[in-house]
Amino acid sequence: MDNIISLASVLIFTVLILYLSHLFTKSLGNRMGMKRSGSCMQMLDRLPLGQDKAVAIIRTGSRYYLIGIASSQITLLAELSEEEVPKETAAPSAFGAESYENFKNVIKKYTDKHRKDV
Incomplete structure (x- = not known):
């Protein structure tokens, strides 16, 4: 039973890390796209x-x-x-x-x- 709980928590943690890294790279990409133009x-x-x-x-x-x-x-x-x-x-x-x-x-x-x- 402890093995199943441990496996589920590792799986949830992995999915959470992947989702957070996706959000981070998406927001980073959006900010980089905005820096293509200056004032002049x-x-x-x-x-x-x-x-x-x-x-x-x-x-x-x-x-x-x-x-x-x-x-x-x-x-x-x-x-x-x-x-x-x-x-x-x-x-x-x-x-x-x-x-x-x-x-x-x-x-x-x-x-x-x-x-x-x-």
């Missing part, structure tokens, strides 16, 4: 390209920039006009599947324009 700058969208590599659209004041991010440097790829930035991206949003489609369109416009210049 804001990252509107980000597209990972590989390990430690990404491209992003940032807004500083009324200007928009397309930047390349690597582990050792950040490179300005282009300055975007307000018309080139999709309306859904111009407002801060969670990084969902629909924002990746909009971001994909911006990258496609930039690469098409760049290919014409060459």
Whole structure:
């Protein structure tokens, strides 16, 4: 009988620890998402390209920039006009599947324009 009580208490304790760790990581993730913007700058969208590599659209004041991010440097790829930035991206949003489609369109416009210049 003592073995059953001991086993049940260990099981309840384990489930409680798992639930509390889930709540903690969820709240930590929410707080980290809110720190993506400052008072003057804001990252509107980000597209990972590989390990430690990404491209992003940032807004500083009324200007928009397309930047390349690597582990050792950040490179300005282009300055975007307000018309080139999709309306859904111009407002801060969670990084969902629909924002990746909009971001994909911006990258496609930039690469098409760049290919014409060459």
